[in-house]
Amino acid sequence: MVDVRRSSPTQLAEGDPSPEELLWREFAEAATPEAFYRVWLALQCRMVSGVGSGVVVAAVPSTRRFVPAAFWPDGHRAAAHLAEAIERALAERRGIVLKREGNADPAAPGRERYDVAYPIQTDDGKVSSVVALGIAPRPEPELKAVLRQLQWGAGWIEVLVHRLGAARLQPGSAEASKQRLQLVLDLVASALGHERFYGAATAFVTGLATRLACDRVSIGFLRGGRMRVRAVSHSANFGKQTNLVRAIGAAMDEALDQHATVVYPSRSRGDARVTRAHAGLARQPDVGSVCTTLLTEGRKFVGALTFERPADRPFDPVTVEFCEVLAAVAGPILEVQRRDDRWLIVKAADAGRRQLAHVIGPRHMALKLGVVGLAAAVALLAYAEGDYRVSARSVMEARTRLAAVAPFNSYIKEAPVRAGSVVRENQLLAALDDRELRLERLKWLSQAEQLVRQRDQALAKRDAAAVQIVGAQIDQARAQIGLLDDQLSRTRVVAPFDGSIVTGDLSQSLGAPVERGQVLFEVAPLADYRVVLQVEERDIADVAVGQRGELLLTAWPADSVSFTVETITPVSTAREGHNYFRVEAKLDRTPDRLRPGMEGVGKIVVDRRLLVWIWTRQAIDWVRLKLWAWLP
DSSP states (O other): OBOOSOOOOOOOOSOOSOHHHHHHHHHHHOOSHHHHHHHHHHHHHHHSTTEEEEEEEEEOTTSSOEEEEEEESTTOOOOGGGHHHHHHHHHHTSOEEEEEOSSSOTTSTTSOEEEEEEEEEOTTSOEEEEEEEEEOOOOHHHHHHHHHHHHHHHHHHHHHHHHHTOSOOOHHHHHHHHHHHHHHHHHHHHHHTOSSHHHHHHHHHHHHHHHTTOSEEEEEEEETTEEEEEEETTBSOGGGOHHHHHHHHHHHHHHHHHTSOEEESOSSTTOOOOOHHHHHHHTSTTOOEEEEEEEEETTEEEEEEEEEEOTTSOOOHHHHHHHHHHHHHHHHHHHHHHHHSSOHHHHHHHHHHHHHHHHHSSSOHHHHHHHHHHHHHHHHHHHOEEEEEEEEEEEEEESOOEEEEOSSSEEEEEOOOBTTOEEOTTOEEEEEOOHHHHHHHHHHHHHHHHHHHHHHHHHHTTOHHHHHHHHHHHHHHHHHHHHHHHHHHTSEEEOSSSEEEEEOBOTTOTTOEEOTTOEEEEEEESSOEEEEEEEEGGGGGGOOTTOEEEEEESSOTTOEEEEEEEEEEEEEEEETTEEEEEEEEEESSOOTTOOTTOEEEEEEEEEEEEHHHHHHHHHHHHHHHHHHHHOO
16 A cells, blocks of 8 residues: 655755755765655656656555655655556556546646656566656657656665665675665766866766776767767767767767667667667778667757777667666756856847747747837837927016006005905005105195295285295195106006016015115016926927927826927026026916916927937937046
8 A cells, every 4th residue: 555645754954055966965965764765756847848747656565565755846745646557557567647637746736747657666576666757748759768767766765775684685786786776976066167068068078988898988969960979988089070960960860850769780680770870980990889868858959979899899788778868867967067158249140049939939928028118119219200399397477577666755554455456456465654745745835825825925025036935835836746646646556567577575564665776576467478498408409499398397297288499599508417598488378377486398399300219319429428527
């Protein structure tokens, strides 16, 4: 009976910069069955693409029960969906593949999956453990490749069984398995010990040639649909051996075309493999036996290993199987190193080709929609035009202002209005104190009456000279009275027309003295305004008289007012680190709510230009100025 509900897997350390190297080190240093099973399962799941979950169940000594020894991913213990595959593998003692529909795998719900199980037996026919994986759908040949991968990995479990003494195996077989495992670890470690790909590949194939008694081992990687030889054992300048490198590449292409390992001479008469290129390579000096295995990464082939031996040492099935296992383990590692050890521009080009393949190939609908949207945006920027408008801070000003001044020295008596008030023509703005003027007028009136009596007395005495003198004094008194009457009539300061008070507030200065000519108020008409735009220096060259524009005031941001440029002053003013030119414009219509001093933003329409130029012109001008300043 298989119990898949309990286990105590050890968690892997997180944050390690090289997870693959850490797994291999842990695998080599595993001291307990739990650690061995856990790392072994993690390695198997990395070698097989599309694994959703995995479990290893091991036999309990002296019983017929099997309990979970390791789960993958770590901590994912919901492997009950694999129990049926494990039961059948135990019953039939062979690899099992079961097709699952729907939500069979909790790690990948809602998708079709395959459950693959493989029993690991000892030499006495007993099953020591079973490994089961939940994998993504794939063609039948690839399913067989998964079973073959599990079969190859079973040798490591056999080593563990021999360590624990749980099975009675022949000493020679146990020692051979241990040596093969140690050899795989040593060769992978030799590749990981180099930072550059060429050094790692050369050390790897040189170690292979030495350990497997091969005259030459070559490694190649797929590029442009063909295999390119990248390293040859015991040779640093293999590129000069053009004919030999071409023959090795042809042998690798032959294996790639058949998607299988090719051995020459063939291992059996029933092995239907094309070996023409391998036969040609075998005709090279000191070469008689050739074996080529493919390097894989996930579901795709990425390279190949070609082994060469003399004719008297052909490749036996055990060696070929070991070469396939080694290629399956080292292929992803070397491919990652090869991709990382490239020029940045080559990586960018490769990434571009992959993205292009996604765009024109199947699936990746989100990427296709994004590319279509980007193309539409580029087309819009390349051909779409819009109004090029110059923006500027704007202020409303009255076209004319009339000052109301004090007609004489006096005191403020009354001030019913102040700045901001709307007034009508002849409406009282302020009244001046007239008491001194009236007293002065009474004085001159009484003096004039006395002079009239004096003139009458001079007439009665017929004194002509006195009459003339008194008459002149009477005229002077009457002139003073007329002057005072005129001043009294101007003690009331009134509005000259309908308008609004722009400046002036005497409501807090009642009784205060004023001097003759002092400005009391400024009155602006209600229907005669102009727009003053502060245009920045970088935009003034595009502004011309007669251009039209629109104004949005802060008080009414939803109601625009059109205007026409009338005057451009040649004098600039500095403000906030920028120079501004004063541009005056005339409103096409005057809203009743408009008041002097209102601010907003005005935009002057220059012409129609490309939208991309409008949006980037400021950045382009800034770059031009910086380059002009930096260049000698």
